[in-house]
Amino acid sequence: MLDGISGFFRSIGRAIGRWARLFVAWAFWPFLAARGWYIQRGWLVRLPVIGILALLVLLYGYFLVQTQSWTGFNPSFVDQYKLAERKVPAGQEIPAADGASAPATKTCQRAAIVDVVADLTDFNVNQNAWISSMLLYRLGFFGIDWDNTPFLDNKASFQRGVNQAVRRTSVELVDTLGRVRGTSGINGDLQDARGKLQFDEFSWYFGVNPFGPKTPTPSYYRSAINSLRKFNTDLSNCNAVFDTRADNLIQFIDRIANDLGATSDMLAERSANSASGWFDTRADDRFWFAYGQLYGYYAILAAAQSDFSRVIAERNLGALYGVTNAQFQAALRIQPAIISNGREDGWIMPSHLATMGFYILRVRSNLVEMRAVLGR
Incomplete structure (x- = not known):
């Protein structure tokens, strides 16, 4: 009996070993063939090959570092703006402090939304390298799109x-x-920023459609940052307009709710149709895209609470806004090391996509309620 059991496990071990050897042979035969070709060549051929290999090592080293280091990542970065200390809605003149004489020139309140949008873009392209347009990201993993692999695409998706x-x-x-x-x-500045931010996310210095040199994506986004900050400088000098009417806030919240609804649908579709647990190679980029969207909207909506402070106070939205912010914070605390897209009732491989979708729907539900209160 014991001999039969041990023989069964030995046969399994031999089968695994055989398949492992076949895999290693398949994976490394191109390198062995290249080595044989290389040692038969003279130094006029060897030196350029060494130079190309050294360049590839440096490029892939830089690529690896950039995809794994998230400089400035902080889900609570909105706290640095001290929005609760702002007493005047965006675009409104800031009165002189009690007992102080009126300043010689008027000063208006900056738009916190514009500051946050500029800083989020700065975080993407200045504090970090913009991964999606890097050459090695464009080339993929042996021709396979990085988004279709389980590694090195999380930061790009975020x-x-x-x-x-x-x-x-x-x-x-x-x-x-x-x-x-x-x-x-x-x-004009906002129009310019909008146009630059809509630019293709994947452009490098050269492209094939159309064929020829191009301006890379980060350059456009950096230009948008300058336009946004110029607008806010004009606004603080009372030379621009920021309209904080209730109907504008209604439309803004409605657009964000619709955007989050589309992301929730994307997560639900993937969760329902590709529940492969840890082996779903697209689960990670879906998850981190949704996470990045929540990361951005949390800061933007917190800024909107300050910019539209008068409207929010008039409609008694403070408590509902606080609950919405708490739900954003709860969603942003979900940071699994490995993304799993398992069955919703599974206990070995959890469903992180379903969990993230649940939090997005909670946030969206509160936004819909806020819109209903504002529309009364």
């Missing part, structure tokens, strides 16, 4: 999620928030 929130907000800044509808034109 950055694109943050950028999704930034792009959506830039549209609202141009169409509603940065102008008085019907009585003022579109602000």
